Amino acid sequence: MSPIVEVDAVCKRFGAVNVLEGVSFQVRAGSVVAIIGRSGSGKSTALRCINGLETIDSGRIRVCEQELTSPRLDLNRLHRDVGIVFQSYNLFPHLTAEENVMLAPRLVLKLAGGEQRDLAARVLSQVGLADKAKAYPSQLSGGQQQRVAIARSLAMKPSLMLFDEITSALDPELTGEVLKVIEGLARDGMSMILVTHEMAFARKVADHLIFMHRGKVWEEGPAAVLDAPQTDELRQFLGNGL
């Protein structure tokens, strides 16, 4: 079976800054890949390129059987296959948790009212928030908002989920509840890429780790690479106690 994500020699420039300099990696279907690295190493940009939020200058990206550099790329179809959760949640503030979750299934998947509500109830209970369906985002804690954002993505039944530093904006005591949800998804066999600063969590949940440095994949391998770093940069990164 071909990988669900293939990134091949991707370069990306913002003005004069080379953010990605020939990044290549693959993600097998059903596996969890964690991307780690310092701020500015290009890890979030790499993630955003995978669902077409950023265009690339050269190289090739193939996601869920779609060529991102193809002129015939259907971004809407790509977004149906790939869910993303952001650091800043980006819930719709004028809608309740349930309405946030139901919006895309209603408009894009054209589900009927009853199906929408069943689906919302299912994904909200999957993230442990069945009792918060009627709450507005402003009435929820950061951790709860982030879990609603995950539920909102899951409702579209994506084949791949991207997580962009989703616990970075949370208080330490709230990160646990969000990470638990991701662990659950990993157990269910969801293909995922997480950009994260939670090293212990990455080690625990990821099948494959990618250490990015200066816009390149500097080191990669199973979680064990963290125990025996091959490069000084990764050693320093780990040594800094994060």
Add this chain to the structure above:
Amino acid sequence: MISLTPEQLLFLLRGFGWTIALSLLAFAGGGALGFVLALARVYAARPVRTVVMLYIKLIQGTPLLILLFLTYFGLPALGLVVEPLPAAALGLSVYVSAYLGEIWRGCLEAVPRTQEEAAACLALNWRQRLIHVILPQAMKIATPPTVGFMVQIVKNTSLASAIGFVEMVRAGQMINNATFRPFIVFVLIAGLYFALCYPLSVWSRRLEGKFDVAHR
């Protein structure tokens, strides 16, 4: 009051009615055009954005009185004879569109970019993103300045008296010409304008509170 005959009072009230009607026409016409201008300013291709921006600058830099003269005296010169009401409604609509277009552009842009990004990542198309994600939030931001500007529209309709449209001020001038009681006539008119504008600002404040429920 005592010094005005019932006929004169009725005439003034009819003028009051026309002031309301003209305000509504100006708001409807200017709002429809202004909405298109705001969308074009934010989402259209660059050349279109530039043209719209020039239109807005041009209109905002022109006195409303000149716009009314242009529609009432200028259009007939081009072979298009218009009655005072349509001329006033057209001139005011053009004027209002430039201001509402700019106010609403700001409101559209005040909705964080990340909201549209999140909606796009859920596979919503542009129209769906606009209707279900951007506009509900932009409308909340737009309510106070829009209703505030409606007060300006109501007061600016008085300029239509200059092209012979008998709204409240023109009616007052005609009554004054007959009665020579300027003080009572124009205080009465000021009171009627206030009666129209004050509820608008109260309504604006109430709407703000209502929309704000989602953000408490």
